[in-house]
Amino acid sequence: MNKIKKITSYELFLPIMCFILVLLINVIKTPTFFEVSIKNGVFYGYIIDVINRASELVILAVGMTLVVASSGGTDISVGAVMSVAAALCCYILAGGQQTINAYQNPYVLGILLALVVGVVCGCFNGFLVAKMKIQPMVATLILFTAGRGIAQLITKGQITYIRVENYKLLGANIPGIPLPTTIFVVVIVVLITNIVLKKTALGLYIQSVGINAKASRLVGLKSSRIIFLTYVFCGLCAGIAGLMASSRIYSADANNIGLNMELDAILAVALGGNSLSGGKFTLLGSVIGAYTIQALTTTLYAMSVSADQLPVYKAIVVVIIVSLQSKEFKKIVRGLKDKKADGRKEEQVA
Template identity: 75%
Template sequence: MNKGKAFMKRLTGYRLFLPLFCLVLVLFSNLIKTPSFFEVTIKNGVLYGYIIDVINRASDLVILAVGMTLVVAASGGTDISVGAVMSVAGAVCCFILSGGQQSVNEFVNPYILGVLAAILAGILCGCFNGFLVAKLKIQPMVATLILFTAGRGIAQLITKGQITYIRVESYKMLGSSIPGIPIPTPVFVALIVVLLTYVLLKKTTLGLYIQTVGINAKASKLMGIKSAMIIFLSYVFCGLCAGISGLVASSRIYSADANNIGLNLELDAILAVALGGNSLAGGKFSLLGSVIGAYTIQALSTTLYAMGVSPDQIPVYKAVVVVVIVALQSTELKRMVSKLQMNVKSGKKVA
């Protein structure tokens, strides 16, 4: 009996236990409500099904969550502008490729030029946010609120207030699939971003520096770490991730829709970090936890769609589930439960 309790304590104490448990719980609920959720077929040479849709649609969010994880860990704040930055990146790419026209059937400029311009736009947005937070010491949410508010307006200016269409098959591949490969392309993009970030954090001291600055920026200065630079780089990297995610989102709809690309994704990215067991106060972080959190959120959204829930009602259900999951991760709640258990035990002894 004691061995069983010890095993459960070790299991539940595992950092990724709750994120994995939540993901499994969401998926398991489909076995009861929507058994067809796990059916996978091939249409037009591409894998198709609800579970494939989860993996595919979550790719944008996974990329954003990677950048958001570093921002939260280093600054103890969030970047609420990533959705707008996605829109800016998509607008820049489509503007370059279309030469400023509203719709084109072939590239006016080289595809690689549009991609590099979009990524550069994301990086510049990250530099702007990083400068405000790291150098001017503005609160992260207030600093990133500027681009959150103005970002889509900038994208509208770039596209002249219109939706710019790129009706070229090669442009659609990044957001759909490559002929002959049944797995959606965004899955590979997200995997590459996660792997490269993981290697960067593990093979260099950047990961350790981010944690150190996030735990105590003043103490890290005494250790010789340039905390302002670490925070600045975290926001730059988050902008880079938003730029890549914007390219994928734009490719999905083969256009630059300034009003809808990345809409509300910044909130899901923050939730993914929280669901991954990361502290929003900064410090230690789990990249894999954030990735699991991103898939959990997308799995929840897709599950609700599969169950016939109205799109207008989905945010309500999602909010309730997220509140419960985040509450379960609260150290204060765990402390209250432990105190209650101790009171119950002491009450029994007295009796």
């Protein structure tokens, strides 16, 4: 058990160092980066903005981590599922059908149905991957392609604006609390997920299935069920992220909500030091990876990089960070250390 903890700590070293490096670049470029001010009882500042804006990505990264760990594949439909969940919730809050609108609390109904549709999408992806044995990239490509079309059907091809004041609270601030609500949602999701993985055998099961699904099946684990559950959870996370994203803009924009966020979620998992082939994973690493990506985005905007050019610079930095975490780079570092050690021994002998 101690050995596992040591390995985990070592794997987290590079993600943490990369995050610190990005923050240092921010401080050099913007000396006031860590300054936090209070206006009208609400915290403002660059660092608050990074933490707040990364909320959806952190939640997606949590779900993506378990999918990658169990199946060795990725769910590229999470951005589209965000759009579907947001579209359904805003459709209900904007009026929807008369029978739905007559419900006593459409706010609660809208949120619940959005989460349910996220779970349903996760069930669909999980069924294709776990039961039908379709490759994860191909299986999730279906909703990746069709998801935004479904959202467009729900919203009738238009941006759906809502007038339910309480819905703003999910993406803004609760009166009397200086921190954005999204931060508390992230803390709750990460804590509950971590507690379930640590206090039950689920984390060990996911790791075992990811390393070798056939061997896990031979020792009595239902590999397909575990993989299915991780995709369901990932769909739920996408539903939560969709609600937060739509609450920020107080509307449902089927074309833009969650756009390209599936790629950032996968990158967050990779930057966190997780194995993309499945097996060993660290939830904290994925969270750090998500905040690193958002800090990097903020840095590039501060450097006057346009939104069109942003993916190019982000890709370059991500390639460098991932390369530093690769096994080959670690072998090179170990080789250099061994050469230095041999050189010192030769000097002592001489």
